[in-house]
Amino acid sequence: xxxxxxxxxxxxxxxxxxxxxxxxxxxxxxxxxxxxxxxxxxxxxxxxxxxxxxxxxxxxxxxxxxxxxxxxxxxxxxxxxxxxxxxxx
Amino acid sequence: xxxxxxxxxxxxxxxxxxxxxxxxxxxxxxxxxxxxxxxxxxxxxxxxxxxxxxxxxxxxxxxxxxxxxxxxxxxxxxxxxxxxxxxxxxxxxxxxxxxxxxxxxxxxxxxxxxxxxxxxxxxxxxxxxxxxxxxxxxxxxxxxxxxxxxxxxxxxxxxxxxxxxxxxxxxxxxxxxxxxxxxxxxxxxxxxxxxxxxxxxxxxxxxxxxxxxxxxxx
Numbered sequence: 001x002x003x004x005x006x007x008x009x010x011x012x013x014x015x016x017x018x019x020x021x022x023x024x025x026x027x028x029x030x031x032x033x034x035x036x037x038x039x040x041x042x043x044x045x046x047x048x049x050x051x052x053x054x055x056x057x058x059x060x061x062x063x064x065x066x067x068x069x070x071x072x073x074x075x076x077x078x079x080x081x082x083x084x085x086x087x088x089x
Numbered sequence: 090x091x092x093x094x095x096x097x098x099x100x101x102x103x104x105x106x107x108x109x110x111x112x113x114x115x116x117x118x119x120x121x122x123x124x125x126x127x128x129x130x131x132x133x134x135x136x137x138x139x140x141x142x143x144x145x146x147x148x149x150x151x152x153x154x155x156x157x158x159x160x161x162x163x164x165x166x167x168x169x170x171x172x173x174x175x176x177x178x179x180x181x182x183x184x185x186x187x188x189x190x191x192x193x194x195x196x197x198x199x200x201x202x203x204x205x206x207x208x209x210x211x212x213x214x215x216x217x218x219x220x221x222x223x224x225x226x227x228x229x230x231x232x233x234x235x236x237x238x239x240x241x242x243x244x245x246x247x248x249x250x251x252x253x254x255x256x257x258x259x260x261x262x263x264x265x266x267x268x269x270x271x272x273x274x275x276x277x278x279x280x281x282x283x284x285x286x287x288x289x290x291x292x293x294x295x296x297x298x299x300x301x302x303x304x305x306x307x
Contacts, residue, residue: 014263018275021282042281046122046233049219050279053212060265065219 008059008084012076015054020047032077037070048073061086094148096174098167102155103148103175104132107139112305114138114297115181115197116147117172117190120213122220122233123278124153127187129285130277130293137294143301145185148175161236165244168193182305184253185297188278189213195251201304202253203297206260206276210248217242257300259293270296 001009013027020042037043043051052063063086072082093100107113118124118131135145150168152160176184176197183201184194191207217232230236260268261276274289 018263019279019281021280021284044281046220047281049216050281052219053216054276054279057265058263 004087005080005084008080008087011058012055012080012083015051015058019051019054030076032075032080034076036075036079037073043073055083059083059087094171094175094178096151096171098151098171099158101149101151101158101171103146104135105144105146106135107142107144110139110142110144112142112182112301113144113146113179114183114185114301115172115176115179115199116145117184117186117193118147118150119188119190119208119278120150120192121153121189121217121235121237123188126278126280126283129283130290131187133285133287133290134293134297137290138297138301141294141298143298146175146179146181148172159236160241161230161238163238163241165241165248169196172197183297183301192245192248195253199304200307201300202256203300204256204258205293206264206278207250207258209250210245214242214246255304257296259296272296 013030016022016027016030017024020040022042037048052068055061056063061083072078091102091104094103116131116135119127131147135147138145148171149156151158151171152163172193173196176199181199183203184197184199185203185205186194186207187205188208189210191204192210194202194204217237220233230238257270258268259270259272260266262271262273263276264271272289272292274286274292275284277284277286277289
Protein backbone atom coordinates (compact mmCIF):
# COMPACT_ATOMS: atom_id res chain seq x y z
CA UNK A 1 0.00 0.00 0.00
CA UNK A 2 1.27 3.49 -0.83
CA UNK A 3 1.00 6.26 1.76
CA UNK A 4 -1.89 7.76 -0.15
CA UNK A 5 -3.75 4.45 -0.34
CA UNK A 6 -3.18 4.03 3.36
CA UNK A 7 -4.58 7.52 4.08
CA UNK A 8 -7.71 6.93 1.99
CA UNK A 9 -8.21 3.54 3.65
CA UNK A 10 -7.92 5.07 7.15
CA UNK A 11 -10.23 7.98 6.33
CA UNK A 12 -12.92 5.73 4.83
CA UNK A 13 -12.92 3.50 7.92
CA UNK A 14 -13.11 6.59 10.17
CA UNK A 15 -16.06 8.00 8.20
CA UNK A 16 -17.90 4.64 8.38
CA UNK A 17 -17.51 4.77 12.17
CA UNK A 18 -18.62 8.41 12.45
CA UNK A 19 -21.47 8.38 9.95
CA UNK A 20 -22.89 4.86 10.25
CA UNK A 21 -22.04 4.32 13.89
CA UNK A 22 -20.08 1.13 13.12
CA UNK A 23 -17.86 0.02 15.99
CA UNK A 24 -14.15 0.64 15.27
CA UNK A 25 -13.61 -3.14 15.45
CA UNK A 26 -16.26 -3.73 12.78
CA UNK A 27 -14.80 -1.00 10.56
CA UNK A 28 -11.27 -2.42 10.97
CA UNK A 29 -12.49 -5.88 9.95
CA UNK A 30 -13.71 -4.66 6.52
CA UNK A 31 -11.63 -5.84 3.57
CA UNK A 32 -11.76 -5.11 -0.15
CA UNK A 33 -14.55 -7.64 -0.77
CA UNK A 34 -16.75 -6.52 2.13
CA UNK A 35 -20.12 -5.37 0.82
CA UNK A 36 -21.38 -1.86 1.58
CA UNK A 37 -24.58 -0.60 -0.12
CA UNK A 38 -27.15 -3.37 0.03
CA UNK A 39 -25.13 -5.27 2.62
CA UNK A 40 -24.73 -2.89 5.56
CA UNK A 41 -28.24 -2.23 6.95
CA UNK A 42 -27.01 1.12 8.31
CA UNK A 43 -26.28 2.39 4.79
CA UNK A 44 -29.66 3.64 3.57
CA UNK A 45 -30.09 6.41 0.99
CA UNK A 46 -29.96 9.12 3.66
CA UNK A 47 -26.75 7.67 5.05
CA UNK A 48 -25.24 7.49 1.55
CA UNK A 49 -25.70 11.26 1.20
CA UNK A 50 -24.02 11.89 4.55
CA UNK A 51 -21.24 9.42 3.85
CA UNK A 52 -20.35 11.03 0.51
CA UNK A 53 -20.41 14.58 1.88
CA UNK A 54 -18.23 13.67 4.85
CA UNK A 55 -15.75 11.90 2.55
CA UNK A 56 -15.61 15.03 0.38
CA UNK A 57 -14.85 17.16 3.44
CA UNK A 58 -12.09 14.94 4.76
CA UNK A 59 -10.43 14.18 1.43
CA UNK A 60 -10.87 17.65 -0.07
CA UNK A 61 -12.60 16.32 -3.20
CA UNK A 62 -15.92 16.89 -4.99
CA UNK A 63 -17.95 13.89 -6.08
CA UNK A 64 -20.27 14.77 -8.97
CA UNK A 65 -23.72 13.24 -8.99
CA UNK A 66 -23.10 11.58 -12.36
CA UNK A 67 -20.15 9.72 -10.86
CA UNK A 68 -22.44 7.99 -8.40
CA UNK A 69 -23.53 4.51 -9.26
CA UNK A 70 -24.28 1.32 -7.39
CA UNK A 71 -20.93 -0.16 -8.38
CA UNK A 72 -18.91 2.52 -6.60
CA UNK A 73 -20.61 1.77 -3.28
CA UNK A 74 -20.83 -1.97 -3.81
CA UNK A 75 -17.84 -2.91 -1.70
CA UNK A 76 -15.21 -1.39 0.55
CA UNK A 77 -12.64 -2.05 -2.19
CA UNK A 78 -14.64 -0.37 -4.97
CA UNK A 79 -15.25 2.71 -2.82
CA UNK A 80 -11.60 3.13 -1.82
CA UNK A 81 -10.42 2.59 -5.42
CA UNK A 82 -12.82 5.28 -6.64
CA UNK A 83 -11.64 7.70 -3.94
CA UNK A 84 -7.94 7.02 -4.56
CA UNK A 85 -8.46 7.89 -8.21
CA UNK A 86 -10.27 11.12 -7.20
CA UNK A 87 -7.53 12.12 -4.75
CA UNK A 88 -4.82 11.53 -7.35
CA UNK A 89 -6.78 13.87 -9.62
CA UNK B 90 -38.19 24.88 30.21
CA UNK B 91 -40.21 25.47 27.04
CA UNK B 92 -41.86 28.81 26.22
CA UNK B 93 -43.12 30.55 23.13
CA UNK B 94 -41.97 33.66 21.32
CA UNK B 95 -43.99 35.70 18.85
CA UNK B 96 -43.07 36.98 15.43
CA UNK B 97 -45.15 38.33 12.54
CA UNK B 98 -45.95 34.80 11.33
CA UNK B 99 -47.15 33.41 14.66
CA UNK B 100 -45.80 31.80 17.83
CA UNK B 101 -42.92 29.34 18.06
CA UNK B 102 -41.46 27.34 20.93
CA UNK B 103 -38.06 27.94 22.43
CA UNK B 104 -35.97 26.19 25.02
CA UNK B 105 -34.28 28.12 27.78
CA UNK B 106 -31.71 27.31 30.45
CA UNK B 107 -30.38 29.60 33.18
CA UNK B 108 -32.83 32.48 32.62
CA UNK B 109 -31.80 33.97 36.00
CA UNK B 110 -28.26 34.80 34.85
CA UNK B 111 -27.45 38.34 33.65
CA UNK B 112 -25.49 37.04 30.65
CA UNK B 113 -27.71 35.44 28.00
CA UNK B 114 -26.85 33.98 24.61
CA UNK B 115 -28.89 32.66 21.68
CA UNK B 116 -28.12 29.32 20.05
CA UNK B 117 -29.13 28.77 16.43
CA UNK B 118 -29.50 25.10 15.58
CA UNK B 119 -28.36 23.35 12.39
CA UNK B 120 -30.93 23.22 9.59
CA UNK B 121 -33.47 20.47 8.92
CA UNK B 122 -32.47 16.87 9.67
CA UNK B 123 -29.13 17.95 11.14
CA UNK B 124 -31.01 19.71 13.94
CA UNK B 125 -32.55 16.43 15.09
CA UNK B 126 -29.17 14.75 15.14
CA UNK B 127 -27.63 17.55 17.21
CA UNK B 128 -30.48 17.95 19.70
CA UNK B 129 -28.78 16.03 22.49
CA UNK B 130 -25.52 17.87 21.87
CA UNK B 131 -27.31 21.23 22.10
CA UNK B 132 -29.13 20.22 25.28
CA UNK B 133 -25.79 19.19 26.84
CA UNK B 134 -24.18 22.47 25.79
CA UNK B 135 -27.05 24.49 27.31
CA UNK B 136 -26.78 22.63 30.62
CA UNK B 137 -23.00 23.09 30.63
CA UNK B 138 -23.30 26.82 29.98
CA UNK B 139 -25.82 27.18 32.81
CA UNK B 140 -23.37 25.42 35.14
CA UNK B 141 -20.88 28.18 34.17
CA UNK B 142 -23.41 30.95 34.92
CA UNK B 143 -24.43 31.63 31.30
CA UNK B 144 -28.07 31.53 30.27
CA UNK B 145 -28.99 30.28 26.79
CA UNK B 146 -32.06 30.24 24.58
CA UNK B 147 -32.70 27.94 21.62
CA UNK B 148 -35.57 28.95 19.32
CA UNK B 149 -37.54 26.65 17.06
CA UNK B 150 -37.34 27.97 13.49
CA UNK B 151 -40.76 28.32 11.80
CA UNK B 152 -41.65 25.11 9.94
CA UNK B 153 -39.13 22.91 11.78
CA UNK B 154 -39.18 20.78 14.92
CA UNK B 155 -42.41 21.26 16.87
CA UNK B 156 -43.53 24.20 14.74
CA UNK B 157 -47.14 24.22 13.55
CA UNK B 158 -46.13 26.09 10.38
CA UNK B 159 -45.68 24.02 7.21
CA UNK B 160 -42.09 24.33 5.97
CA UNK B 161 -43.39 24.35 2.40
CA UNK B 162 -44.99 27.78 3.08
CA UNK B 163 -41.94 29.20 4.87
CA UNK B 164 -39.45 31.54 3.19
CA UNK B 165 -35.83 31.84 4.21
CA UNK B 166 -36.47 35.50 5.05
CA UNK B 167 -39.11 34.31 7.55
CA UNK B 168 -36.35 32.67 9.56
CA UNK B 169 -34.41 35.94 9.65
CA UNK B 170 -37.54 37.77 10.74
CA UNK B 171 -38.41 35.23 13.46
CA UNK B 172 -34.84 35.35 14.80
CA UNK B 173 -34.86 39.16 14.86
CA UNK B 174 -38.00 39.12 17.00
CA UNK B 175 -36.52 36.44 19.25
CA UNK B 176 -33.25 38.32 19.59
CA UNK B 177 -35.02 41.53 20.67
CA UNK B 178 -36.72 39.54 23.40
CA UNK B 179 -33.59 37.76 24.70
CA UNK B 180 -31.07 40.61 24.22
CA UNK B 181 -28.12 38.23 23.83
CA UNK B 182 -24.43 38.94 24.46
CA UNK B 183 -23.43 36.33 21.87
CA UNK B 184 -25.17 34.60 18.97
CA UNK B 185 -23.80 31.04 18.78
CA UNK B 186 -24.69 28.98 15.73
CA UNK B 187 -24.06 25.46 14.53
CA UNK B 188 -23.63 24.35 10.92
CA UNK B 189 -26.25 26.00 8.66
CA UNK B 190 -27.46 28.09 11.60
CA UNK B 191 -24.46 30.30 10.80
CA UNK B 192 -26.33 31.50 7.70
CA UNK B 193 -28.78 33.24 10.02
CA UNK B 194 -26.62 35.09 12.55
CA UNK B 195 -25.90 38.23 10.52
CA UNK B 196 -28.11 41.22 11.22
CA UNK B 197 -28.84 40.13 14.81
CA UNK B 198 -27.49 42.55 17.44
CA UNK B 199 -24.90 41.08 19.84
CA UNK B 200 -21.44 41.83 21.28
CA UNK B 201 -19.97 38.84 19.49
CA UNK B 202 -20.65 35.84 17.30
CA UNK B 203 -19.55 32.22 17.52
CA UNK B 204 -19.87 29.52 14.87
CA UNK B 205 -19.29 25.79 15.16
CA UNK B 206 -18.62 23.88 11.93
CA UNK B 207 -20.35 26.53 9.77
CA UNK B 208 -21.62 25.33 6.43
CA UNK B 209 -22.45 27.18 3.21
CA UNK B 210 -25.96 27.30 1.78
CA UNK B 211 -24.80 25.72 -1.47
CA UNK B 212 -23.44 22.67 0.33
CA UNK B 213 -26.53 22.27 2.49
CA UNK B 214 -28.74 22.32 -0.60
CA UNK B 215 -26.45 19.80 -2.27
CA UNK B 216 -26.70 17.54 0.78
CA UNK B 217 -30.49 17.82 0.81
CA UNK B 218 -30.72 16.95 -2.88
CA UNK B 219 -28.40 14.01 -2.35
CA UNK B 220 -30.73 12.45 0.18
CA UNK B 221 -33.04 11.83 -2.77
CA UNK B 222 -30.46 9.64 -4.54
CA UNK B 223 -31.48 6.04 -4.50
CA UNK B 224 -34.68 7.04 -2.74
CA UNK B 225 -38.18 6.91 -4.15
CA UNK B 226 -39.32 9.36 -6.82
CA UNK B 227 -42.83 9.52 -5.37
CA UNK B 228 -42.48 13.10 -4.23
CA UNK B 229 -39.58 14.99 -5.79
CA UNK B 230 -40.17 17.92 -3.44
CA UNK B 231 -39.56 15.90 -0.30
CA UNK B 232 -36.02 16.43 0.97
CA UNK B 233 -35.14 14.02 3.79
CA UNK B 234 -38.82 14.10 4.69
CA UNK B 235 -39.18 17.90 4.49
CA UNK B 236 -41.44 19.42 1.77
CA UNK B 237 -39.13 22.40 1.22
CA UNK B 238 -40.14 24.78 -1.59
CA UNK B 239 -37.94 25.50 -4.59
CA UNK B 240 -37.99 29.20 -3.65
CA UNK B 241 -36.54 28.38 -0.25
CA UNK B 242 -33.80 26.18 -1.71
CA UNK B 243 -32.92 28.74 -4.40
CA UNK B 244 -32.41 31.44 -1.77
CA UNK B 245 -30.54 29.11 0.59
CA UNK B 246 -28.21 28.02 -2.21
CA UNK B 247 -27.22 31.60 -3.02
CA UNK B 248 -26.69 32.88 0.55
CA UNK B 249 -23.27 34.54 0.61
CA UNK B 250 -21.11 33.87 3.65
CA UNK B 251 -21.40 37.06 5.71
CA UNK B 252 -18.98 37.03 8.63
CA UNK B 253 -20.25 39.28 11.44
CA UNK B 254 -17.69 40.84 13.79
CA UNK B 255 -16.23 39.94 16.17
CA UNK B 256 -16.49 36.31 15.13
CA UNK B 257 -14.91 33.16 16.53
CA UNK B 258 -15.07 30.00 14.40
CA UNK B 259 -14.56 26.51 15.81
CA UNK B 260 -14.36 23.32 13.75
CA UNK B 261 -13.69 19.63 14.28
CA UNK B 262 -10.11 18.41 13.88
CA UNK B 263 -11.24 16.25 10.94
CA UNK B 264 -12.58 19.33 9.10
CA UNK B 265 -10.14 20.88 6.61
CA UNK B 266 -11.82 24.32 6.78
CA UNK B 267 -10.32 27.44 8.38
CA UNK B 268 -11.02 28.03 12.07
CA UNK B 269 -9.81 29.91 15.16
CA UNK B 270 -9.78 26.61 17.06
CA UNK B 271 -10.10 22.92 16.22
CA UNK B 272 -11.49 20.42 18.67
CA UNK B 273 -11.74 16.64 18.79
CA UNK B 274 -15.11 15.00 18.27
CA UNK B 275 -17.35 13.29 15.77
CA UNK B 276 -19.69 15.00 13.25
CA UNK B 277 -22.95 14.12 15.01
CA UNK B 278 -24.93 15.94 12.30
CA UNK B 279 -24.00 13.20 9.84
CA UNK B 280 -24.90 10.29 12.09
CA UNK B 281 -27.57 7.96 10.74
CA UNK B 282 -28.80 7.49 14.31
CA UNK B 283 -28.83 10.51 16.65
CA UNK B 284 -25.84 10.17 18.91
CA UNK B 285 -24.14 11.87 21.78
CA UNK B 286 -20.56 13.00 22.34
CA UNK B 287 -20.10 14.25 25.93
CA UNK B 288 -16.45 15.18 25.33
CA UNK B 289 -17.36 17.28 22.32
CA UNK B 290 -20.14 18.98 24.32
CA UNK B 291 -17.67 19.76 27.15
CA UNK B 292 -15.11 21.20 24.70
CA UNK B 293 -17.76 23.40 23.08
CA UNK B 294 -18.97 24.63 26.48
CA UNK B 295 -15.39 25.53 27.49
CA UNK B 296 -14.67 27.40 24.27
CA UNK B 297 -18.01 29.19 24.26
CA UNK B 298 -17.74 30.17 27.92
CA UNK B 299 -14.37 31.87 27.26
CA UNK B 300 -15.73 33.71 24.24
CA UNK B 301 -18.93 34.82 25.99
CA UNK B 302 -16.89 36.11 28.94
CA UNK B 303 -14.68 38.14 26.57
CA UNK B 304 -17.68 39.51 24.69
CA UNK B 305 -19.60 40.38 27.87
CA UNK B 306 -16.67 42.62 28.91
CA UNK B 307 -16.86 44.65 25.67
